Each structure stands twice: as structure tokens, then as C-alpha cells.
Amino acid sequence: GDSVTQMEGPVTLSEEAFLTINCTYTATGYPSLFWYVQYPGEGLQLLLKATKADDKGSNKGFEATYRKETTSFHLEKGSVQVSDSAVYFCALSEGPNSGGSNYKLTFGKGTLLTVNP
Amino acid sequence: EPEVTQTPSHQVTQMGQEVILRCVPISNHLYFYWYRQILGQKVEFLVSFYNNEISEKSEIFDDQFSVERPDGSNFTLKIRSTKLEDSAMYFCASTRRGSTDTQYFGPGTRLTVL
Numbered sequence: 001g002d003s004v005t006q007m008e009g010p011v012t013l014s015e016e017a018f019l020t021i022n023c024t025y026t027a028t029g030y031p032s033l034f035w036y037v038q039y040p041g042e043g044l045q046l047l048l049k050a051t052k053a054d055d056k057g058s059n060k061g062f063e064a065t066y067r068k069e070t071t072s073f074h075l076e077k078g079s080v081q082v083s084d085s086a087v088y089f090c091a092l093s094e095g096p097n098s099g100g101s102n103y104k105l106t107f108g109k110g111t112l113l114t115v116n117p
Numbered sequence: 118e119p120e121v122t123q124t125p126s127h128q129v130t131q132m133g134q135e136v137i138l139r140c141v142p143i144s145n146h147l148y149f150y151w152y153r154q155i156l157g158q159k160v161e162f163l164v165s166f167y168n169n170e171i172s173e174k175s176e177i178f179d180d181q182f183s184v185e186r187p188d189g190s191n192f193t194l195k196i197r198s199t200k201l202e203d204s205a206m207y208f209c210a211s212t213r214r215g216s217t218d219t220q221y222f223g224p225g226t227r228l229t230v231l
Contacts, residue, residue, distance in 0.1 A: 036222075043121070044160070044208065044222035089160060103212070104150065104173060105220060107160040 002027045006090045006108035013080055013115050021075040021111050023064075023090035031092040033057075033066050033073040034105065038087045047075075047088070080115045087112050119143045123209050123223035130199055131231055138194045138226045140209030149192045150210040150220065151184065153177070160208065166192065199230045 048057030053068035
């Protein structure tokens with residue numbers, strides 16, 4: 001079945017440091033890939049997504065590129081801020097045309113990021 | 118901006134009791150989901166719901182679980198006889214078209230079974 005493996009946390013960085021959170025996946029077809037973020041006390045929010053190979057998703061300074069050859073979707077940000085402190089989840093979904101069903105999301109375990117001033 | 122809401126935010130119950138977790142999806146959305154996250158573990162898919170019926174369910178979603186859309190706005194998850202291992206954060210999500218559209222999540226209900 002589908003699975004997502006992401007970098008174990010927690011990750012602690014100083015403000016303005018470079019961030020990478022690794023994510024790799026296994027899937028039967030051609031999934032769409034997502035990064036969700038969960039700020040303290042809130043629900044999961046979509047951060048960015050990519051729906052096909054070589055697509056780059058970006059939002060709020062975060063980027064991730066869909067790499068089919070390495071089955072990866074690593075999250076990067078050039079300069080993190082204290083307000084980026086949150087849990088980050090990598091996820092995939094496959095629709096009926098790719099052997100999946102109803103676009104359910106398959107998540108990684110989440111990576112806790114703490115950014116210190 | 119429209120959002121998914123969930124109530125209660127925290128539910129404490131005794132083992133063997135029934136609980137109902139409530140969600141109000143975004144009003145023009147047609148596909149609904151429940152996920153759960155046991156502390157320290159992955160967010161796991163439980164069930165998807167479309168056109169007033171379950172479209173897919175996971176192995177976790179056994180006979181103790183049921184979902185319902187009793188009216189035009191609410192979407193509920195019922196656990197008939199809770200077990201200790203049902204303690205988790207339960208997330209509701211909805212999406213308009215069920216495609217690669219963004220799934221919008223609620224803030225979650227933390228269920229604690231004693």
C-alpha cells in the first residue's frame with residue numbers, strides 16, 4: 001500500500017536558518033503530494049502541493065519539488081521565522097485513476113519544528 | 118474564509134460508552150473524511166463519505182464505528198463502545214470535488230477513554 005516516510009523530529013533551528021524536512025513516498029500509481037502544517041492548537045492546513053512529476057509547490061517561502069525518480073518531496077525554506085514553529089506533515093493521495101480511491105490522504109508521522117529567536 | 122468546525126474540542130469518556138464526534142464541513146463541499154492521530158503516531162485515514170454513503174473505509178473503521186450526515190450541515194462519527202485504544206485526536210476534513218482539491222481540516226477533537 002501507499003506510505004510516506006518523513007524525517008523524524010524534533011527539529012530545532014535559529015531564526016533565519018535554512019530548513020529541510022525530508023519526505024519520501026511509496027505509491028502504486030502517480031500520487032499528488034502535499035505538505036500540511038499544524039500550528040499549536042489548530043487543525044491541519046495545506047501548506048503546498050504538487051500534482052505531477054517535476055512540479056514545484058510553494059507558499060509562504062516554503063518550497064517542495066515532486067521528484068519521481070527519487071520518490072521524494074522534500075520541504076525547504078531559506079530563512080525560517082519563529083512563527084514557522086509548528087508540526088509539518090508530508091502526505092500523498094491517489095485517485096481512482098491511479099489505483100487509489102476517493103483521494104484519501106496518507107500521511108507521514110509529522111516533524112515538529114521549533115524556531116528560536 | 119469558510120472553515121471546518123468540530124465539537125467538542127475535548128471529550129473524556131469511560132471505556133464502553135458511546136461517543137459522537139461532530140463536524141460541520143464547509144457548506145458547498147461534497148466529500149467528507151474522518152482521520153485520527155494516536156499520540157505520537159501518524160495521522161490515519163478512517164473513512165470517506167460521499168452522496169450519503171461511505172465510499173471507502175480503512176481496517177480501523179470496524180463495526181464499532183459509524184458515520185452519518187443527519188442534516189445538511191453536520192457530519193458525525195459515532196463510536197458505539199469505546200476502548201482505551203480509541204484515545205486519539207480525531208480530525209474531520211472536507212473537499213468540494215474529491216479530486217486533488219485541497220482537503221480542509223477541522224481543529225480536531227481529542228478523545229480520551231478512561
